[in-house]
Amino acid sequence: MSDGKSQSIMTIGLGLIIIGVLILGFALSQPRMLIMPEIAETVTETVTQTVTVNSVEAEVSVSLPLNLNTCTYDQLVALDGIGERKAELIIAYRDYLGGYTSVEQLKDISGIGDGVYEKIAPYFTV
Secondary structure (H helix, E strand, O other): OOHHHHHHHHHHHHHHHHHHHHHHHHHHHOOOOOOOHHHHOOOOOEEEEEEEEOOEEEEEEEEOOEEOOOOOHHHHHOOOOOOHHHHHHHHHHHHHHOOOOOHHHHHHOOOOOHHHHHHHHHHEEO
16 A cells, blocks of 8 residues: 555544544533433422321322432322322332332332333432
């Protein structure tokens, strides 16, 4: 190979490396996108609902989103889509794990499939 041709190939290779570094630098400087953008629009409101537990009626106010690691049984039961049994399971699983690291761990609980998860996930954070 002639010196002129090898020099051209080296120049093109160096140019491609510089372009790659610039693209990588640009990509890393951009804000991170959430894996599930539809859940990024979480609900921020207060829900007040009358809850009956063991024949005792009480009004519970819940500020959303709820932290899965600190929420109470009464707060969970006050949400649509979560009954007494699911609230018990969510708290029991939290105790088993030592705390949730992601909202998606709710899917590991029996009775919370993809459909239920999609409905309740916006109400939670960790």
